[in-house]
Amino acid sequence: MRKIKKILGLTILEGLISTAVVGIGFIAILQMVNYSVQSIDTSGERTKANYLVSMIAEDIIGYKNAVYGVDPNVDKVVVGIDGTVTVNDEAKDNARKFTEHLAQGEFFTGACGSSVTTATTDTGAPEQQENSQQQENSPNSGPPTSIYGSQFADGPQNKEQKWMEVLGKDRYLKCRGEKDIKKVKMYKICRWSDSCPSYIDTSINDNGMYVGRIQVNLNDGRKRKFLYFQADYNTRK
Numbered sequence: 269m270r271k272i273k274k275i276l277g278l279t280i281l282e283g284l285i286s287t288a289v290v291g292i293g294f295i296a297i298l299q300m301v302n303y304s305v306q307s308i309d310t311s312g313e314r315t316k317a318n319y320l321v322s323m324i325a326e327d328i329i330g331y332k333n334a335v336y337g338v339d340p341n342v343d344k345v346v347v348g349i350d351g352t353v354t355v356n357d358e359a360k361d362n363a364r365k366f367t368e369h370l371a372q373g374e375f376f377t378g379a380c381g382s383s384v385t386t387a388t389t390d391t392g393a394p395e396q397q398e399n400s401q402q403q404e405n406s407p408n409s410g411p412p413t414s415i416y417g418s419q420f421a422d423g424p425q426n427k428e429q430k431w432m433e434v435l436g437k438d439r440y441l442k443c444r445g446e447k448d449i450k451k452v453k454m455y456k457i458c459r460w461s462d463s464c465p466s467y468i469d470t471s472i473n474d475n476g477m478y479v480g481r482i483q484v485n486l487n488d489g490r491k492r493k494f495l496y497f498q499a500d501y502n503t504r505k
Contacts, residue, residue, distance in 0.1 A: 314491065316441060317484045320434060321495045324452060324482050327427045328366065332478075332500040336369040337362075339421035350475045351502035366424040367478040367500040370454035375428065377436035380448035380485075435484070447489025453481045454499065463504075475504035 335345050335353055345363075346354045353363040364372075415433035420426050434440055435450040458464040458476045478500040484493040 310487070310491075313442060313486055314493070317486055317493045320440065321482050321484055321493055323434075324431060325480065325495060325497050325499075327430075328370070328452075328454075328480055328499050329497075331366045331423045331427060334366050334423045335363050336366055336424040337422055342421070349503045350505050365500070366427075367454055367480075368456070369424060370452065370480070370499075371456040371478060375431065375452035377432060377450045379446040380438065380443040441484070441486065444486070445488030448485045448487075449483070449489075450485070451481075451483045453483075455479045455481065458504075460504075473504065475502040477501045 333347050334340075335347070335355070338345055338355055343355050344357065346357075347365060348354075351365060351368065353360065353365065355363050415430050416426065417433070418429050420429065431450075431452070437443075441448070455467050456464050456476045456478055457467040457469050458472050458474060459468060459470045460475070461468060463475050477498065480495075480497050480499040482493075482495045485491070486493065
């Protein structure tokens, strides 16, 4: 009994110090968990961006000989080795391949979170389109609509419609600010100024080599994904 009476236990100061040490440990663990969750989310966004960029490049390469704005099921379309296009045995200036269409104007979805998107038109000039489904495809407004809501007679226009639905909204990639932009640009390069007035390279003997550039900005523009690829080429007669 005398020995038990001498055991006085912990003092208040010792209890406070122990609580502080344990609390600091828990704070560090919680910060690590929060950082891990953010890292997983960021990694997932970058992985999705890689897949989407590869998808766009495959769409362009797969439809490089498709003629923009022409229904191949109705009209007879022939594409020459030099890139010339004839429709129903007649040459048409406004008929051009998908790669040539992209080379005449930049495909731009507009600033992330804005109500207006920009795409290339038949003449290559930017066209303003109201993004009426911007809020409808948000996570809190029900299930998303189909990315093929509008159907066109030709494949290139359907591909641009798909890109606008996939990249122009935050249904696949999270919108974190106005700097999260998505662009598709095609460069036509050759050594002859009559075929390539903007980008001339004397080492290229083709009538035109098309190099695509896809840009996707993430995390309010702090992370940028670029992909350069050869999309097509025209042999000079």
